[in-house]
Amino acid sequence: MTSASSGPPAGPPRLGRQPSTSQAELSHIALQLFIEHGFDATTIDDIAARAGIGRRTFFRYFPSKNDLPWGDFDSLLDRMRDHLHSLPAGLSLVEALRAAVIEFNRFPQEEVPYHRQRMDLLLNVPTLVAHSTLRYASWRQVVAEYAGQRLGVPEDSLQPQAIAWTYLAVSLAAYEQWLKNDDADLIALLDSAFELLDTTFDPRHDGP
Amino acid sequence: MTSASSGPPAGPPRLGRQPSTSQAELSHIALQLFIEHGFDATTIDDIAARAGIGRRTFFRYFPSKNDLPWGDFDSLLDRMRDHLHSLPAGLSLVEALRAAVIEFNRFPQEEVPYHRQRMDLLLNVPTLVAHSTLRYASWRQVVAEYAGQRLGVPEDSLQPQAIAWTYLAVSLAAYEQWLKNDDADLIALLDSAFELLDTTFDPRHDGP
DNA sequence: GATACTAATGACACCGAGTGCCGAATGGAA
């Protein structure tokens, strides 16, 4: 629904009328409006008008207003899935996941401010906070798949699911800190969050 | 909004017109309808009609349709907060949290089927899955408060937040398993989920 | 018992998100 990395697939030479806009463009326009006037104060009509399309047409590009800030998330997921499976077999499961999750959240310097604004919306606007849960589910699915495979157990059993949930949890905790501090480094925060996971639940470490 | 354990406060003798229903009653009626016809197929009008109140009146008892299955969650949170602070100081932080979370999810035998149906909706109906995130935030807040206190750091700093997120994550993983299996024991599942947390992130344990 | 006050109710109108339907517009292919 949100996937398909752009660029013509070069297969069938394109039939029928051309689309008058794109997911990426709408997402971009909407993000601007959200930042300018707030998420709730921005209506679909506003976005459609700004994009020069009809309201009805908007819903052919995005299934809901809530999906706008996510843009094309599915292709990011594909990248993470690939990355996971390309990791050296020498890594333990937790090492592999840690590496992949950190890699997943690495963005080119110039995209960082953009990414920050998106995440600011996603983690602070209640409607979006709620809706994002559904996207996180796909993310967890990728992690659980890999964990299940590595552990040799069904991906929907307790351990892979718990692991997937936990990595999501830790990532979100790191993101929250990142957003609270203008010049914080996301990667460093993720790293120390994963570190905490080890020390906090290390049975040798018995207090406080 | 959803708090206040029932029973007349016995203070001022009650003034003005009597409420014609209650949160608990509406929640109960709604749950029945949700199970019978599905969440999405049940409209507010259906619920209001069944309860014999006007549509407008419904929204004076619940802020949204999504809040119906939660009933009075805030008073449960109060209980957990109290329970946490009444735990013996000898327990380590992780031990205390583990105990409190498990206690939080212990229900009287006769309420279990009811609780199961509620959780089934909350974890399977997309709208509710999304909305529930907002309730989980309050739950995490309780955990983070306690953790921050125990660790002597601000409750909104990385470690308490990561811990709160993690306990939520593990609990949800256990709940998912519980719902998948008609005769599973929630407490046992929670317990082994927490166990997994220890073993998975135990630095001594280096594979697979 | 009449009156004043308080609080809950419910009707009405309104908004915005999202959907089904269908004819019109726009492109490539034959």
Next chain:
DNA sequence: TTCCATTCGGCACTCGGTGTCATTAGTATC
């Protein structure tokens, strides 16, 4: 030019949620 595929956009509708306000049902006061 004709045919066909695909997108567009208008219209009407449903549903969740909110603001407003008169009405109803109680309690307290005189």
